Structure formats: structure tokens, C-alpha cells
Amino acid sequence: MSAPVSASASASRSLKIGIVGFGTFSQFLAKTMIKQGHSLRATSRTDYSQLCADLGITFFSDMATFLGADNDVIMICTSILSLSQVLKSIPFHSLKQPTLFVDVLSVKEHARDTLLQVLPEDSDVLCTHPMFGPESGKNGWRDLNFMYERVRVMDEETCSSFLKIFETEGCRMLEMSCTKHDELAAKSQFITHTIGRILSEMDIESTLIDTKGFEALVQLRKNTESDSFDLFSGLYIHNRFAKQELKYLEFALEKLKQKLLKRDEEEQEANQ
Amino acid sequence: MSAPVSASASASRSLKIGIVGFGTFSQFLAKTMIKQGHSLRATSRTDYSQLCADLGITFFSDMATFLGADNDVIMICTSILSLSQVLKSIPFHSLKQPTLFVDVLSVKEHARDTLLQVLPEDSDVLCTHPMFGPESGKNGWRDLNFMYERVRVMDEETCSSFLKIFETEGCRMLEMSCTKHDELAAKSQFITHTIGRILSEMDIESTLIDTKGFEALVQLRKNTESDSFDLFSGLYIHNRFAKQELKYLEFALEKLKQKLLKRDEEEQEANQ
Ligand SMILES: NC(=O)c1ccc[n+]([C@@H]2O[C@H](COP(=O)([O-])OP(=O)(O)OC[C@H]3O[C@@H](n4cnc5c(N)ncnc54)[C@H](OP(=O)(O)O)[C@@H]3O)[C@@H](O)[C@H]2O)c1
Numbered sequence: 326m327s328a329p330v331s332a333s334a335s336a337s338r339s340l341k342i343g344i345v346g347f348g349t350f351s352q353f354l355a356k357t358m359i360k361q362g363h364s365l366r367a368t369s370r371t372d373y374s375q376l377c378a379d380l381g382i383t384f385f386s387d388m389a390t391f392l393g394a395d396n397d398v399i400m401i402c403t404s405i406l407s408l409s410q411v412l413k414s415i416p417f418h419s420l421k422q423p424t425l426f427v428d429v430l431s432v433k434e435h436a437r438d439t440l441l442q443v444l445p446e447d448s449d450v451l452c453t454h455p456m457f458g459p460e461s462g463k464n465g466w467r468d469l470n471f472m473y474e475r476v477r478v479m480d481e482e483t484c485s486s487f488l489k490i491f492e493t494e495g496c497r498m499l500e501m502s503c504t505k506h507d508e509l510a511a512k513s514q515f516i517t518h519t520i521g522r523i524l525s526e527m528d529i530e531s532t533l534i535d536t537k538g539f540e541a542l543v544q545l546r547k548n549t550e551s552d553s554f555d556l557f558s559g560l561y562i563h564n565r566f567a568k569q570e571l572k573y574l575e576f577a578l579e580k581l582k583q584k585l586l587k588r589d590e591e592e593q594e595a596n597q
Numbered sequence: 598m599s600a601p602v603s604a605s606a607s608a609s610r611s612l613k614i615g616i617v618g619f620g621t622f623s624q625f626l627a628k629t630m631i632k633q634g635h636s637l638r639a640t641s642r643t644d645y646s647q648l649c650a651d652l653g654i655t656f657f658s659d660m661a662t663f664l665g666a667d668n669d670v671i672m673i674c675t676s677i678l679s680l681s682q683v684l685k686s687i688p689f690h691s692l693k694q695p696t697l698f699v700d701v702l703s704v705k706e707h708a709r710d711t712l713l714q715v716l717p718e719d720s721d722v723l724c725t726h727p728m729f730g731p732e733s734g735k736n737g738w739r740d741l742n743f744m745y746e747r748v749r750v751m752d753e754e755t756c757s758s759f760l761k762i763f764e765t766e767g768c769r770m771l772e773m774s775c776t777k778h779d780e781l782a783a784k785s786q787f788i789t790h791t792i793g794r795i796l797s798e799m800d801i802e803s804t805l806i807d808t809k810g811f812e813a814l815v816q817l818r819k820n821t822e823s824d825s826f827d828l829f830s831g832l833y834i835h836n837r838f839a840k841q842e843l844k845y846l847e848f849a850l851e852k853l854k855q856k857l858l859k860r861d862e863e864e865q866e867a868n869q
């Protein structure tokens with residue numbers, strides 16, 4: 326049963342999509358994929374068989390059986406920090422056919438390099454980053470950014486069918502190298518998470534006299550906390566541009582503080 | 598000529614409001630006051646006679662003449678840093694009658710104390726802080742916070758008529774001590790300005806792959822920059838709770854950084 330799709334997007338082929346890592350984010354993606362009529366199966370460290378049964382998804386606790394289940398696409402949705410370990414545990418020799426591997430990790434060079442290291446050479450690789458999550462995408466994906474790089478694509482048709490999932494929902498499709506992504510994401514998404522986590526450390530809370538700007542920060546704190554600390558530390562550890570951005574943030578705070586102290590001194594001198 | 602007001606607010610008396618300091622913020626307030634049918638006059642360091650003429654406001658370059666102009670209310674709208682100096686330059690003996698003095702400064706204990714020091718004892722004092730500005734209030738003031746303390750009010754009627762200006766526009770009216778205000782504003786508004794200024798020092802800019810959270814930060818940077826650095830440093834210098842909040846912000850960043858470094862080390866050890 327396929328939901329109505331926007332007029333501009335032509336009907337896409339129904340795919341058999343296998344999900345590795347059935348945490349918050351892939352559960353969120355899965356709902357739209359099911360709505361579009363794709364057939365889903367999943368495997369994960371945790372046993373999600375009941376949740377999967379409720380959603381109409383086949384759950385495999387055994388990785389080899391999962392690999393043998395005739396997937397058109399295998400979508401890697403594990404945490405950034407566990408990627409290497411999870412990929413190393415996959416018995417790729419159980420694959421029955423060349424398969425498109427897609428990852429959705431929030432860091433891209435690391436995902437690309439790790440996938441290229443471990444995947445059989447006849448597997449296709451599409452690196453993606455949907456720039457939204459359960460909170461920002463809760464009212465649909467229209468106009469939300471979807472970054473991707475066709476790292477190694479021989480089967481164009483399957484790759485296009487997969488991308489169509491996001492096109493159909495109205496995402497802004499951005500083809501971009503993994504390197505460019507990491508550079509931009511360190512300056513934008515990583516800084517956003519960092520500010521959100523700082524506000525969380527400060528335990529900021531709504532007051533009786535909030536300004537609109539402060540309301541936005543309270544919301545940012547809340548959204549950031551709904552992502553795991555694993556995700557945040559993954560952004561820091563596996564995006565090589567992030568460390569520099571954290572330094573810039575520290576410099577900026579120090580510079581601003583110096584400006585305030587200087588101003589404070591000037592005022593005190595003027596009032597003497 | 599009075600614009601239609603919301604059904605819940607009864608018609609308010611037309612006031613003669615004299616403005617001291619005709620900068621960005623009081624120009625913004627003036628437009629709504631004129632719309633409501635109040636009669637405005639202004640004085641300022643800078644010569645705004647042309648702008649005032651365009652708006653139907655009488656501009657006085659001489660402070661004594663301004664004071665003699667039969668104002669029901671004198672609204673102090675100078676920068677936080679210039680308040681003492683501006684008040685000291687006012688020849689209060691030129692006042693012809695007891696007058697309600699209202700200030701709109703973003704710090705309240707300092708405004709209250711300075712006003713009580715210099716004003717004649719028969720003048721009323723209402724300390725207020727509209728928790729919005731030209732950006733957040735550009736589509737009207739409905740549901741925006743308006744804080745006030747009746748510091749010394751003998752003429753209840755004039756004070757109520759002044760407050761009605763904000764009630765009529767749908768503001769959330771919050772009666773609160775100046776001390777409580779400063780405590781809460783240091784935790785909320787000052788932190789918001791500080792984050793905005795940090796982002797400005799970092800020169801953050803919209804990227805091709807913005808998340809919704811980052812878009813909010815780009816907007817925050819923009820809004821913060823539209824306020825003067827005088828305003829921001831005024832929040833720091835004249836709200837006695839602000840310095841502690843800046844320290845908390847520094848601690849929070851340091852603590853978060855330590856968490857990231859620890860996690861990074863653990864990952865490196867695990868991968869050895
Ligand atoms: N949340 C978002 O808004 C968002 C947006 C775009 C991209 N992403 C990316 O999507 C991926 C999943 O994100 P998430 O939000 O669901 O949370 P996450 O904390 O980044 O990842 C959780 C997932 O990783 C698995 N996992 C964690 N440690 C593991 C280990 N040691 N061994 C095996 N599996 C492990 C979990 O498996 P179990 O559930 O079985 O324990 C779960 O499926 C991440 O790579 C993230 O960067 C997230």
C-alpha cells in the first residue's frame with residue numbers, strides 16, 4: 326500500500342531495504358519508507374523483534390540470515406562510534422548478490438573510508454546525510470536538506486530509486502563530496518550541537534520573562550538532548566574539521582569576554 | 598486618531614509622553630504609541646528633528662524646554678551605559694508638575710537606583726522592561742513579555758494608562774521586582790546575547806546543508822548584531838548577576854570539552 330506522493334516525483338520502484346542498527350533515527354526513517362511502500366527488514370544489537378512486528382518489519386537477530394534475505398539496499402544506521410565494530414562483525418561472504426550499501430551517519434569521510442575498507446568490491450556505496458531528525462522532521466521532510474555522494478555506483482537504477490525516497494518527500498537534494506560535507510557540518514551542525522550541550526550543562530530553563538531569542542535556545546537545548554551523547558561525541562571524534570571549530574568557539578568566547586572586561590574597566594575609569 | 602484596540606482592553610486615556618533618548622528602541626515603541634493616539638515629544642543627544650517631524654513628534658534640542666512641555670510621562674530610553682550621565686544633565690527644577698518617570702532599560706536594579714537618586718521626591722517611578730525589540734516585535738506585541746515594577750507610584754491613574762499601552766497590544770504583563778528581573782534576565786537574555794555575540798565573533802554563516810537548529814543560530818546571530826554593543830555591555834556591567842552567568846557559560850564549555858576529550862581517549866584506547 327503506497328501513500329500518495331507529490332505530483333512532481335514519478336512513482337519509484339518498491340525496494341527491499343535492510344536496516345543495520347534500528348535505533349531512534351532509523352525507526353524514524355523507516356516509518357516514511359513503509360508509507361512509500363518499500364519492504365523493510367532490520368537487524369540490531371538490541372532485540373527489536375516486537376517493535377518491528379508492530380511496524381510490519383521483519384527482524385533478524387542473526388546477521389548472516391539478514392544478509393541472505395535478498396536486500397536491494399542495506400542501510401547502515403548505527404552510531405558513528407560503533408560503525409567500524411559493527412561493519413567488522415558483518416559476514417559479507419553471506420551476501421548473495423552485489424548490493425547497494427547506504428549509510429546515514431552524521432560524519433561522512435569516516436563512513437566512506439570505513440565502508441570502502443570492508444565492503445566487497447562489487448558492492449555499491451552511497452554515502453548520505455539526511456540533515457534532519459525526529460524533531461525537525463516531525464511534520465514531514467519538505468525543504469529539509471539531504472546530502473549525498475555517489476561514492477561507487479554501478480547499479481544506477483537502484484541508487485536512483487533509493488534517492489527518490491527523499492526526493493518524493495520534498496527534501497532539498499544536495500550532491501556533495503563527503504569532505505565538503507564534513508567541512509560545512511563542523512561549522513554548522515557540530516557547533517549547533519555544542520551550543521545545545523553547553524546550554525544543557527548550564528541547565529538553562531524557561532523563565533517568566535523569556536525573550537523570543539531565549540525561547541529558541543531552550544528549544545535548542547531540548548532538541549540536542551534528544552540526540553545521544555554518542556552521536557555528539559561521534560561528530561567530534563570522527564569529523565576531522567570539528568576540533569578546529571571547537572577551538573574557534575573557545576577563542577570567540579575568550580575574545581568576547583576580553584571586550585566586556587575592557588568596556589567594564591573603561592566605565593569604571595570614566596566614573597572615578 | 599486612535600487605532601482599533603482589542604475588545605478586552607478598555608479605551609485608555611491619551612497621554613502626553615516625553616521621550617529621552619530617541620534611538621532605535623524608542624523609535625520602535627513610538628510608532629505603536631502614536632498609533633494608539635498618544636501625543637509624543639522627544640529629546641536626544643543626536644538631532645532627530647527631521648525624523649520626528651515625519652512621525653508627527655515634537656523634537657526638543659533643549660532639555661529645559663522639553664521638561665517644561667507639560668508631559669504626563671517622561672520615558673527614559675537612553676543606553677544603559679549613558680543613563681547616569683543623561684539623568685545628571687536633566688535640570689529637574691524645570692519640571693512644572695509631579696511627573697511619572699518610566700524607564701525601559703534592559704537592566705532594572707541599576708535603572709531603579711539611579712532614578713531614585715536623581716528624581717525629585719514628588720515624581721513617580723515605574724521601571725519596565727519590554728522583553729522584545731524591533732525584530733521580535735515586528736509583527737505586533739501579542740504574547741510578548743512586558744516586565745514592570747511600580748517603584749513609587751502616587752498617581753495610579755497615569756501609571757495605569759501607561760501600562761495599558763502594552764496591555765492593549767496583548768503583551769503578557771509581568772509585575773516583578775527589579776531584583777528578580779535582573780536575576781532571571783542574566784540567566785536568559787544575557788546568555789542569549791552572549792551566545793549570539795560568540796556566533797558573531799565566529800562569523801557563522803548559512804551553509805548549503807543547514808539543519809533547522811543551525812538556521813535558528815544564524816538568525817540569533819543576526820538579531821543580536823542588530824542591537825548595539827553598548828546594549829550588550831550594559832547588560833554585563835549593570836546587571837550584578839551577569840558576571841556569574843558568564844562564568845557558568847565558561848565552566849559549561851570547559852566541562853563539555855573535557856567530556857569530549859575523555860571520550861576521544863577512550864575510543865583511541867579501544868582501537869589500539
Ligand atoms: N538522530 C538524528 O537526528 C540523526 C540524523 C541524521 C543522521 N543520524 C545518524 O544516524 C545514526 C543513528 O543515530 P541515532 O539517533 O539513532 O542514535 P545513535 O546513538 O547515534 O545510534 C544508535 C544506533 O547505534 C547502535 N549502536 C550503538 N552502539 C552500538 C554498538 N556498540 N554495537 C552495535 N550497535 C550499536 C544502536 O543499536 P541498538 O539500538 O540495537 O542498541 C542504534 O541502532 C548515527 O550514525 C547518526 O549520526 C542521526
Ligand SMILES: NC(=O)c1ccc[n+]([C@@H]2O[C@H](COP(=O)([O-])OP(=O)(O)OC[C@H]3O[C@@H](n4cnc5c(N)ncnc54)[C@H](OP(=O)(O)O)[C@@H]3O)[C@@H](O)[C@H]2O)c1
Nearest residue numbers: 618619620621622641642643675676677679702703730825
Ligand atoms: N533594542 C531593544 O530591543 C531593546 C529592548 C528593550 C529595552 N531596550 C533598552 O532601550 C534602551 C535603548 O536601546 P537601543 O536599542 O535604542 O540602543 P542603545 O544603544 O542601548 O541606546 C541608544 C540610545 O542611547 C542614547 N545614548 C547613547 N549614549 C549616549 C550618551 N553618551 N549620551 C546621551 N545619549 C546617549 C542614544 O542617543 P542618540 O540616538 O541621540 O545618539 C540612543 O537614544 C536601552 O536602555 C536598552 O537596554 C532595548
